[in-house]
Amino acid sequence: MVSPILELTNINKSFGHVQANKNINLKINKGTIHGIIGENGAGKSTLMSIVFGLYQANSGSIKINGQDIKLKSPRDSIINGIGMVHQHFMLVENFTVLENIILGFEGETFFGEKFEKAKKDLKKLCETYNFNLDLDATISDLSIGFRQRVEILKSLYRGAEILILDEPTGVLTPQEVDELFKILRSLKDEGKTIVLITHKLIEIMDLTSEVSVMRQGEIVGHTKTLDTNKEKLAEMMVGRSVLLRVNKQEIKKGEVIFKVKNLSVKDDLDVTRVKDVNLEICSGEILGIAGVTGNGQTELLEALSGIRKVESGNIELFGEKISDQDNFLNPRMLKGKGLAHVPEDRQRMGLISDFKAHENLIFGYHDQEPFSKSSILNNKEITKYSNKVMQEYDVRPNTPNLITSNFSGGNQQKIILSRELNENPKVLLVGQPTRGVDIGAIEFIHQRLIDMRDKGAAILLASVELDEILSLSDRIIVMFDGKIVGEKVNKNVTDRELGLLMAGVA
Amino acid sequence: MSNIVVDKSKVPWWVSNVIVPLVNLTLALLVSGLFIFIAGENPIKAVKLIIYGSFGYIQGFAYTLYYTTNFIFTGLAFAVAFHCRLFNIGGEGQAYLGGLGVFLVAINLSFLPVPIVWLLAIFGAFLFGAAWAYIPAYLQSKRGSHVVITTIMFNFIASSLMIFLLVDVIRDTNQMAPHTVKLPKEIWLPSFEAFSGIFGIKIRYSPLNLTFLLAIASLFFVWFLVWKTKWGYEMRAVGHNTQAAIYAGISPHKNIIIAMCISGGLAGLLGVNEILGVNHKIQAGFPAGYGFTGIAVALMGRNHPIGILPAAFLFGILYQGGSEVTFEMPNITRYMFVAVQGLIILFSGALENLFRPQIESFFVRRLSKEVNV
Numbered sequence: 001m002v003s004p005i006l007e008l009t010n011i012n013k014s015f016g017h018v019q020a021n022k023n024i025n026l027k028i029n030k031g032t033i034h035g036i037i038g039e040n041g042a043g044k045s046t047l048m049s050i051v052f053g054l055y056q057a058n059s060g061s062i063k064i065n066g067q068d069i070k071l072k073s074p075r076d077s078i079i080n081g082i083g084m085v086h087q088h089f090m091l092v093e094n095f096t097v098l099e100n101i102i103l104g105f106e107g108e109t110f111f112g113e114k115f116e117k118a119k120k121d122l123k124k125l126c127e128t129y130n131f132n133l134d135l136d137a138t139i140s141d142l143s144i145g146f147r148q149r150v151e152i153l154k155s156l157y158r159g160a161e162i163l164i165l166d167e168p169t170g171v172l173t174p175q176e177v178d179e180l181f182k183i184l185r186s187l188k189d190e191g192k193t194i195v196l197i198t199h200k201l202i203e204i205m206d207l208t209s210e211v212s213v214m215r216q217g218e219i220v221g222h223t224k225t226l227d228t229n230k231e232k233l234a235e236m237m238v239g240r241s242v243l244l245r246v247n248k249q250e251i252k253k254g255e256v257i258f259k260v261k262n263l264s265v266k267d268d269l270d271v272t273r274v275k276d277v278n279l280e281i282c283s284g285e286i287l288g289i290a291g292v293t294g295n296g297q298t299e300l301l302e303a304l305s306g307i308r309k310v311e312s313g314n315i316e317l318f319g320e321k322i323s324d325q326d327n328f329l330n331p332r333m334l335k336g337k338g339l340a341h342v343p344e345d346r347q348r349m350g351l352i353s354d355f356k357a358h359e360n361l362i363f364g365y366h367d368q369e370p371f372s373k374s375s376i377l378n379n380k381e382i383t384k385y386s387n388k389v390m391q392e393y394d395v396r397p398n399t400p401n402l403i404t405s406n407f408s409g410g411n412q413q414k415i416i417l418s419r420e421l422n423e424n425p426k427v428l429l430v431g432q433p434t435r436g437v438d439i440g441a442i443e444f445i446h447q448r449l450i451d452m453r454d455k456g457a458a459i460l461l462a463s464v465e466l467d468e469i470l471s472l473s474d475r476i477i478v479m480f481d482g483k484i485v486g487e488k489v490n491k492n493v494t495d496r497e498l499g500l501l502m503a504g505v506a
Numbered sequence: 507m508s509n510i511v512v513d514k515s516k517v518p519w520w521v522s523n524v525i526v527p528l529v530n531l532t533l534a535l536l537v538s539g540l541f542i543f544i545a546g547e548n549p550i551k552a553v554k555l556i557i558y559g560s561f562g563y564i565q566g567f568a569y570t571l572y573y574t575t576n577f578i579f580t581g582l583a584f585a586v587a588f589h590c591r592l593f594n595i596g597g598e599g600q601a602y603l604g605g606l607g608v609f610l611v612a613i614n615l616s617f618l619p620v621p622i623v624w625l626l627a628i629f630g631a632f633l634f635g636a637a638w639a640y641i642p643a644y645l646q647s648k649r650g651s652h653v654v655i656t657t658i659m660f661n662f663i664a665s666s667l668m669i670f671l672l673v674d675v676i677r678d679t680n681q682m683a684p685h686t687v688k689l690p691k692e693i694w695l696p697s698f699e700a701f702s703g704i705f706g707i708k709i710r711y712s713p714l715n716l717t718f719l720l721a722i723a724s725l726f727f728v729w730f731l732v733w734k735t736k737w738g739y740e741m742r743a744v745g746h747n748t749q750a751a752i753y754a755g756i757s758p759h760k761n762i763i764i765a766m767c768i769s770g771g772l773a774g775l776l777g778v779n780e781i782l783g784v785n786h787k788i789q790a791g792f793p794a795g796y797g798f799t800g801i802a803v804a805l806m807g808r809n810h811p812i813g814i815l816p817a818a819f820l821f822g823i824l825y826q827g828g829s830e831v832t833f834e835m836p837n838i839t840r841y842m843f844v845a846v847q848g849l850i851i852l853f854s855g856a857l858e859n860l861f862r863p864q865i866e867s868f869f870v871r872r873l874s875k876e877v878n879v
Contacts (some may be wrong), residue, residue, distance in 0.1 A: 307752055332755025341753070349753045352746045359739070364754035367736045375736045 003066065005030040005193050006051070006082075006162055011060035013046055020046040022217045024060070028162070028210075033184060033194045035204040035225070038214030039237055039438035044197045045087075047214070048164050051195075052084040053077040064162075083155025084164040089147050091139050098122065098135040101154045118157075125156055129186050144292075145176035152183065156192075163187065164195045169203060173292050174466065174499030181207055199237075199439075201230040202467075213237055238439050246446050246471045249454060253474075254283035258427045258458050262313035265296075265303040272311065273299040275482040281458040283426070286449070288473030288490070289462040290498050296482035297462040298344060301431050304460070305341035306331040317427060335364060340420040344431025344462065350416045351404055358386040358400035360415055365423070393418040394444065410441030417448060428452060428459045434468060446472060466495045480504040521869045523813065526862050527806055527854060531820070534853040538846040545837045552831050552838070559830025560823040566830070568698050568712035573825040575714075575779050577818035578721040580800020582728045583635075583773035585809040587653075589732055590765035591745035596642060596657025597773040598797030599664030600635040604774020606668065607634025608781040609676075609788050612689050623693045628720065628778055635774020636767040638664060643766030647759040653766070661797070672790050684790040695783040715783035717775075724772060725811040731768070741765045773797060799847060805855040821847070 004027040011024040020043045028034045038044045049055045051062065053071035061068055064080050071077050077084075091100050102118050119135060126133050131149050139147060148168060155163055165184075169177045184194055184207065196208060204211050205225060213221045213236040221236050258281040265274035273296045281287045291297055302308035304315060306322075306329050314324035317337055322329050331341065343349040351360050362371045362382055370381040386400035393414045395407070404412060413433065420428070430449065434442045449472060453459055463469050469476055476493060478486040478501035486501040539549035560570040580597045587594035594600075611630035615623055642656035672684040680687075698714035732738035744751045744761040751758055780792050803821055807813030828843035853860075 305753075306755070330755045330757075331753060335755065343753055348747070349749045352743055352750050354746045355742070363743070363750070364756075366739055372736045377734055377736060377739060379734075 003030065004028055004063075005065055006195075007063040007066075008047075008051070009061045009063070011047065011050060011062075012058045013050060013055060014058060019217050021050070021057070024219055026212060026219060026222075028193060028195060030193050031188060031191050032210055033188050033196060033208045035196045035198065035208035035211040036214060037198055037201070037204050037211060037233060037237060039199060039440075042214040042237070043217040044214050045166055048084065048166060048195065048197055051077065052082060052164060078158050078160070081159055081161035082164065083152075083158060083160025083162070085148065085151040085155065085166065085168060087166045087168075087170065089151055091147060091150060093140045094138060096136050096138055097133060097142075097150050097153075100139060100150060101157050122153065122157060125153060128190070129156075129183055131183065143176075144171050145173075145179060148172070148180065149183070156187075160192070162193045162195065164197070166197045167199070168196070169198070169200065171293060171464075173503045174495055175503050177203075201233050204233065205230060215239060234439060246450060248450055248472075251474045252284045252454075254285075254456060256280045257283050257318055258460070259316040259319075260304065260313070261316070263300070263303065263315065264311040264313055265299045265308060266311050267299055273482050274303065276313070277479075277482075277484055279460075279477060279484065281427070281460055283456045283458050284453055285475065286453050286459040286461055286473045288469035288476040289460065289479055290466060290469045290476055290502060291462075291464070291479035292502050293464050295479045295502075297431070297479055299482075300479070301341070301344065301429050301460075301462055305339070305343075305429050306334045332364065335423070335425075338423075338426035339429070340423065340425035340427070341429045342416055342420050342431065342433055344435070346409075346412055346416055351412055353403075353405035355404055356400065357390070357395070357402050357404055357407065357415060358382050360404050361386045361389060361400070361419055363419060365419065389418040389422060390415075408438070409436040410438045413437050413445065414441065417445060421448060421452060424455070424457075425452075426457060428457050430459060431462045432464065433461070434463075434465065466498060469498075470495065478502055516870050516874070517866045518869065518873065521866055522862070523808060523810075525869070526858075526865055527808070527813070529861055529865060530853040530858065531806070531850065534846075534849040537853075538849050541842065541845060542838060545842065547835045547837050552835065555831045555834055556823065556827030558827075560827040565710050565712050566826060568709070568714040570819070570822040570826040571698075571718055572712065572714040572779075572784070572822075574818045574822035575718045575721045576776050576796045577800060577803045577821045578725060578814060579772055579776045579779070580796050581803030581807060581814040581818050582724055582800075582811065583769045583771075583797075584801050584804035585807070585811075585814060586728055586732065586741075586772060587765050587769035588804065588809050589738070589745055590741045590761055592643075592646070592762060592765060592769075593654045594639065594657055594766060594769045594773075595654055595801065596639060596660045596664075596770070596797070597800045598793050598795070599657070599661040600638045600770040600773035601776040601793040601797050602664045602668050603638040603777075604631040604635035604771075605777030605781050605788050605792060606671070607631045607774060608777040609686060609689070612693055612782060613687075616690050616693050620693055624695065624782070627693075627782055628775065631774040631777040632771035633774070635777070636771035639766045639770025639773075640763065643763045646766075647762040665791070668788075669790060672788060676788070678787070686787045689782070689786045693782070694786055695778075697783070713784040715779070717779035717783045720775065720778060724775065725815055728772070729811040737761075737764060773800070802847065802851040802855060805858070806850070821850075824850075 006028040008024055008026040011021055013021040024047055036044050046055065050057050053074045053076050056072065062071060063069070069080055092103065098119060101122060122135055131153060133146065133149055133153065139150065152163065168180060172180065188194060196203065198204065208225045211223055211225050211228070211233070212219050213233060215237060260277060260279045263274055263277045264272055267273045277300060279287065289297055299308060303310050310323050310325055310328060312325050315322050317339060322334065322337070347353060352363065366372060370378060372378060383400055390398045390400060395411050395414045404415065407415070433445050433449065437445065449459060461469065461472060470490065470493065473490050476488045476490050476498065477484050478498055480502060481504060485504065542549045542552050559566050561567055580601065583597045583600065584594055607630035608627045611627045612623055615626055638660065642653050642660055645651040645656050646653040669684065672686065676686050677684060678687040695716040698712055699709045702709050732742065740756045741761050741764065743754065743756055744758045748758050776793060776796055781788060785792065799821055803814055803817045807817035824843065824846060828846070832838050832840050832843070
């Protein structure tokens with residue numbers, strides 16, 4: 001029997017009346033990779049924030065190596081050998097790797113002896129675990145994958161025995177994920193303990209030896225990874241069985257209805273983000289855009305939907321030019337022409353979180369009948385409509401008067417989707433439709449998109465989730481550094497092939 | 507620091523909109539009482555004087571309502587801009603210019619039938635106030651110059667401009683003081699005592715006049731505009747999330763300008779009360795701080811007409827009752843009541859959320875217990 005290095009007993013934590021963690025009991029064994037899986041909002045991050053000392057539990061106890069400890073701040077946790085790599089990195093961009101790592105632990109006023117020693121120690125660590133990092137490089141020059149390594153190195157340097165990683169692969173290419181997993185395995189071999197928080201089943205199956213599943217603040221199951229499979233885990237997460245593959249009919253391709261020619265787009269800082277992009281979408285087709293975040297997908301979608309000005313080139317809808325460097329139709333005019341847009345960032349763009357649900361359900365269509373007549377809003381019609389679509393799209397709770405921020409991510413996304421699909425658009429631009437959405441809702445959203453395609457809509461789907469691109473698209477293009485670097489018909493394409501394109505290697 | 511997180515959806519509306527402001531107000535008044543005590547007077551006696559001064563006799567009450575009228579206009583002005591997340595600090599200047607609008611219309615068109623002169627004068631007040639707000643609005647929407655800075659500067663510009671006009675252009679040349687001639691008596695708005703005279707009740711002079719009803723109508727107008735029309739909807743959308751507004755094809759530029767112009771126009775209506783209702787001429791500095799106090803009124807009233815009405819009334823009471831106190835208590839100066847106002851602004855504006863989490867979580871706990879029993 002291996003003794004647990006970390007033991008949580010009856011941890012409870014609530015925020016106001018929301019209980020984020022209920023009676024959590026968890027044992028993590030030394031020298032293992034332990035997965036914690038659950039949907040968004042299941043309480044994974046809260047639990048780990050308690051372990052890292054960011055939050056204090058309302059009740060319960062934490063033992064490390066069999067000893068009761070109190071963790072009042074991250075500093076306590078670091079002293080006790082716990083390190084955490086957050087989803088969003090905590091690095092000073094214009095400092096070097098070395099400066100970032102010793103930040104707060106300099107140990108002397110003027111850099112000298114200890115500084116040199118730190119450098120030597122870090123070099124050794126890098127070699128042991130094959131980090132392949134230049135300690136004098138500036139953070140802003142490093143790719144996301146390397147920045148993550150800096151975070152890991154920082155924790156190790158501070159003496160972490162237990163390393164917590166919160167959704168570490170969200171921003172990485174498949175190749176970077178491979179590299180990360182290699183590092184994690186070698187850490188495990190050196191006797192470190194790793195806790196991996198994720199909502200991706202495949203990572204759990206690949207990497208962990210034990211897994212705990214969380215649902216609605218509780219741990220609903222512990223198991224050895226060898227004794228389970230993806231379907232079982234998904235069922236535990238959601239509380240019912242789910243379809244992991246999308247049912248899709250053969251494509252019935254129509255004419256080209258949306259055309260983009262030599263399009264270039266600049267961002268707010270005047271940097272060209274989309275470079276000479278050409279694409280065509282036919283009715284009844286889903287064109288997927290794969291790519292690591294920040295390679296121009298955002299700006300491309302914004303330009304296509306009339307939010308951002310085109311630098312050069314043009315966009316055609318049904319053979320009519322809707323946008324070039326001189327003119328562009330605004331989003332409302334485009335809606336009138338049958339182009340709808342589900343934006344990739346629903347908090348920033350798709351919704352007004354302080355508005356009530358019914359106000360968001362008509363957003364962008366608010367000046368059309370029956371929602372308003374001679375500029376006066378018709379609340380009765382709006383409420384009637386809201387009740388209807390909220391039922392159709394299974395938005396929970398079904399309360400049009402509730403402030404939108406009180407809905408979960410998945411339900412907010414359904415609000416947007418119902419609004420954009422309701423008018424049966426001919427062209428649909430979709431960005432990250434399932435980011436931060438729970439598995440149950442993902443299934444629903446995917447089905448709706450397929451239905452739209454089968455009804456003859458031309459759909460452009462940008463997503464950083466390769467699984468999503470692969471399971472929905474008929475054709476896939478890959479964007480890297482603002483350019484289209486590859487196009488594949490979605491038959492026997494593997495995520496490896498796409499991954500190489502996404503990294504700009506192939 | 508407090509770390510209380512309250513589930514907002516469980517907080518009843520009356521807790522956040524009634525109880526919290528009342529607690530803040532009480533605190534402000536308690537601290538004010540302490541000041542009065544330190545100044546060597548009896549706070550309880552001061553409260554009695556305030557209540558007597560503002561409610562105790564009919565003339566005093568009329569004064570209270572007269573002040574309330576001004577505060578409704580300036581409070582609504584701030585609130586409308588705030589729904590588009592614009593801090594219009596320029597109510598003072600916009601009101602000043604609004605007065606000019608009233609005067610110019612009334613004096614030049616006084617040959618028209620009286621009700622038409624009134625309507626046109628009201629329109630003139632709105633238009634001039636709106637025009638004065640338009641410039642900062644334009645600078646904000648096209649150039650990104652922050653409206654807080656520009657509207658403050660525009661208060662000073664308005665003041666200088668009006669002094670220039672009152673000294674050199676529109677001064678009543680039969681005398682030396684910086685004010686205009688009086689408007690012809692026929693077009694003055696009927697005063698409260700004229701009204702009550704019809705019913706055979708005789709009251710001594712008070713500045714309360716027909717404009718009070720215009721203020722009440724403005725409350726309805728703002729409520730309807732902000733919550734019932736597509737313009738209000740779009741203004742709020744731009745205010746809450748500009749990115750989302752652009753996504754939905756709503757123009758932030760247009761809405762910033764519309765919101766500021768309506769805001770400035772409402773502030774301008776203060777001119778109707780002061781020029782057409784009370785003074786019948788433009789005097790230097792007639793907005794007398796109402797524009798600034800309107801900010802506090804709007805903050806206390808949570809930018810909603812239903813809240814602005816009682817908040818404006820409260821400040822009316824303080825103004826009228828306060829002058830009664832300074833009259834009776836030699837140790838309390840006029841500036842003391844400026845301090846009291848300051849405390850109210852401090853507690854209901856700047857420190858608005860000081861006790862909010864505690865109060866809300868208290869009620870949420872209380873109410874959920876009741877449900878469980």
